[in-house]
Amino acid sequence: MVKYFFSQTDIKSSWEHVFSAFWQKYPNPFSKHVLTEDVVFREVTPDNTLISRRLLTKTNHLPRWAEKIFPSNLSRSVFVIEDSIVDPKNKTLTTFSWNINHTRLMVVEERCVYSMSQEKQAWSLAKREAWISSGVFGFSRAIQEFGLARFKSNQAKAMRGLDYALSILHGDGPSRPLKASAKDVAEKSKETKLAASAKNLASAASPQKSNQFV
Amino acid sequence: MNSVGEGCTELKREYDQCFNRWFAEKFLKGDRSGDPCIEMFKNYQQCVQKAIKEKDIPIEGVEFMGPNKEKPGS
Numbered sequence: 001m002v003k004y005f006f007s008q009t010d011i012k013s014s015w016e017h018v019f020s021a022f023w024q025k026y027p028n029p030f031s032k033h034v035l036t037e038d039v040v041f042r043e044v045t046p047d048n049t050l051i052s053r054r055l056l057t058k059t060n061h062l063p064r065w066a067e068k069i070f071p072s073n074l075s076r077s078v079f080v081i082e083d084s085i086v087d088p089k090n091k092t093l094t095t096f097s098w099n100i101n102h103t104r105l106m107v108v109e110e111r112c113v114y115s116m117s118q119e120k121q122a123w124s125l126a127k128r129e130a131w132i133s134s135g136v137f138g139f140s141r142a143i144q145e146f147g148l149a150r151f152k153s154n155q156a157k158a159m160r161g162l163d164y165a166l167s168i169l170h171g172d173g174p175s176r177p178l179k180a181s182a183k184d185v186a187e188k189s190k191e192t193k194l195a196a197s198a199k200n201l202a203s204a205a206s207p208q209k210s211n212q213f214v
Numbered sequence: 215m216n217s218v219g220e221g222c223t224e225l226k227r228e229y230d231q232c233f234n235r236w237f238a239e240k241f242l243k244g245d246r247s248g249d250p251c252i253e254m255f256k257n258y259q260q261c262v263q264k265a266i267k268e269k270d271i272p273i274e275g276v277e278f279m280g281p282n283k284e285k286p287g288s
Contacts, residue, residue, distance in 0.1 A: 020238045023230075026215040036218040038226065038262050039233075040273060042255065050241060055266070055273060057218055079271055083279045088242050096282040100272055109281050131285070 003144045005130040005151060009159060010123055013166045015091045015116040018124045021165040022084075022093060022114070028164040030157035033059045035077060050086040055079065060102060063146060070105060078102055091116040106134045106147045128155065219265025225258040 011018055026037045034056055041053040057077045062070065082097035093114040099107060110130045117123040130151055134143035217226040232251035240247065266273060 016238070016242050019242060020234065023234060023237065035216065037215045038217050038219075038222075039229075040259070040262065040266070044241075044249070048244070048246065050237075051278065053273075053278070055218060055271065079273075081273060081276060083282075086241075088244060096279045098281050100276065109285070111282060111285065129285075 001133065001140060001144065003132040003148045005128075005132070005148060005155075007128050007155070009126045009128075010117060011114075011126055011162070011166075012123055013170070014122055015093075015114070015124045017166055017169055018114050018126075018162070019086055019088075019093050021162055021169055022095075024165045024169070025158075025161050028161035030160040030164070033061065033154070033157075035059060048089065050084075050088075052084050052086075054082040054084070056082060056097075061150070066143070066146065076101070104135060106132065106143050108132050108147060108151055110151075126159070130155075217262055217265070218269065218271070219262045222258065222261035222265060225254070225261050229254040229258040 013021070025031070026034055036055075036057045038055045039052055040055050041051075043051050045051060057079055060076065060078045078099050079101050080097055080099050082095055084093060084095040086093050093112075095112045095114075096110070098109040108130060109132075110128065112129075113127045115125050115127075117125045132144050132147040132151060134140040134147065136143060215226075217223045229251060232254050236249065236251055239245075
């Protein structure tokens with residue numbers, strides 16, 4: 001069972017600025033959960049696209065109920081691979097990222113395509129998709145709900161982080177308010193509800209099962 | 215931003231600076247003249263690949279965008 005997430009956002013910056021900001025995202029005030037960032041492979045292809053691989057390590061914040069059930073996952077960071085292709089001719093940046101550890105607990109795969117906006121050439125479009133799955137028997141629904149809630153929260157942080165990097169490049173203020181807007185507050189309460197329902201699902205699961213799958 | 219290899223952060227910073235300039239001023243503009251960051255990249259990679267092996271981070275042999283192949287619309 002897989003949870004699918006899709007979103008599309010306008011970015012009020014040119015595609016060139018967005019692509020540059022992509023490489024200068026870290027660190028930013030919204031990326032405290034990202035511990036390290038490294039480019040581990042990079043090449044210009046014969047058709048003049050840039051392919052790169054970034055290795056990121058991120059903290060693995062689990063809700064309290066999950067920490068009790070999966071104590072071995074507590075201290076170890078998550079390793080995420082992010083592969084990307086920059087195509088300056090077609091003005092697209094395509095990224096695909098996924099975690100390569102803690103995979104028995106949960107796998108989060110994300111594909112993003114950044115491109116020049118069709119309606120306004122001075123703007124860009126960000127299309128994001130994610131697939132969240134968990135293979136842990138008896139808990140997968142709860143973990144997936146939690147995973148989706150955390151992903152949405154991280155996704156919002158990622159957009160803020162990119163905006164921040166763009167504003168540094170531009171030399172003016174960020175286009176999105178740093179303080180939470182009414183929409184953000186509504187999103188946050190939806191996430192809290194999702195996280196709460198995940199917690200309920202977990203406590204409803206039989207306690208005996210947890211010993212088998214730690 | 216820190217590198218996963220504690221001693222590699224300076225080399226990473228040097229390389230990143232070179233890359234960001236080349237990326238915006240040359241690559242995105244279709245300028246195919248040589249890559250001025252090759253040496254810096256080599257030094258940085260020597261350091262970080264060693265750290266990755268030491269920390270047992272399993273990136274060896276992972277196919278580029280591997281999991282994307284089975285996704286719809288890829």
